[in-house]
Amino acid sequence: MRVLVVDDEPGMTRALRRGLTAEGFVVEIAHDGPTGLQAARFGEFDAVLLDIMLPGMSGYDVVRTLRAEDNWVPVLMVSAKDGEYDQADGLDCGADDYLVKPVSFVVLVARLRALLRRAPAPRPVLLEAAGVSLDPASRDVTVDGDDIALSTREAALLEHLLRAHPRPVSKERLLDDIWAGASADPNVVEAYVGHLRRKIGRARITTVRGLGYRLTASDDGA
Structure with a gap:
């Protein structure tokens, strides 16, 4: 399974690459919003782990743009923004799930596998x-x-x-x-x-x- 991690924290991306690779995933990293958006558009990923506070383009805008383009790749937001409205906004924008940092790696992998069990079927345009x-x-x-x-x-x-x-x-x-x-x-x-x-x-x-x-x-x- 190919996973895109979009996060600007080097320590976080290193830990995720190491941990997810050990779990059998193929991992690609993007460190800013525009790069992450382009990768998600054309990289044929099975899932995206997406931070919100990113250089160049917020995670909200990344997932909103993907959904507007009828790209339904599963998106798990992983962010330090822990307010109830932050989480609701992430889901409203089109994310499939939301985890608050710091997050248990065991829980993150379980949530990720749960998303991957769902077929990213196209959703009705109207x-x-x-x-x-x-x-x-x-x-x-x-x-x-x-x-x-x-x-x-x-x-x-x-x-x-x-x-x-x-x-x-x-x-x-x-x-x-x-x-x-x-x-x-x-x-x-x-x-x-x-x-x-x-x-x-x-x-x-x-x-x-x-x-x-x-x-x-x-x-x-x-």
Whole structure:
């Protein structure tokens, strides 16, 4: 398996190259954002380990650009940025997982192998249901053909509902995925559901008792 490590800390990249090579991976290193982006574009890697704070281009922009180009190589962000919003932003940008430095090498390898077990299947260019459409890469949203503006987390919430449609999504799943399992008040999910309802139409998001929230056609329920 070929792994690209994008990190500007020489000690970190040396340790990762040594450890991952011992685990049987072929490892390539990039020390800045633009170089990492080019390598990820054309290097045919099985996974990318990506820092956020990089010279030339942030890790956020690297993964956002890859996803906008329909490049779905698995990306594991490994960063010293440990805030809940940092982690949520990384996942919102398109990363598949996020670890905070300093990280256990055993845990990192386990997370990496878990990503590699998933086939990086192309994701839909446009998600559509109940008169709502979302481009996951650009976050462009239309409701009944009209453009609307959503915040990053509102768009992430809508994406979860669209991908699950017509099944409901639990509050716990939304909290874990959008807020990266942080110790946020679960009521934050209810608040964002309320924000999203006001923008796309209250009747389009149904509360399913005991199961969570489901996207519905505007004339199917409230």
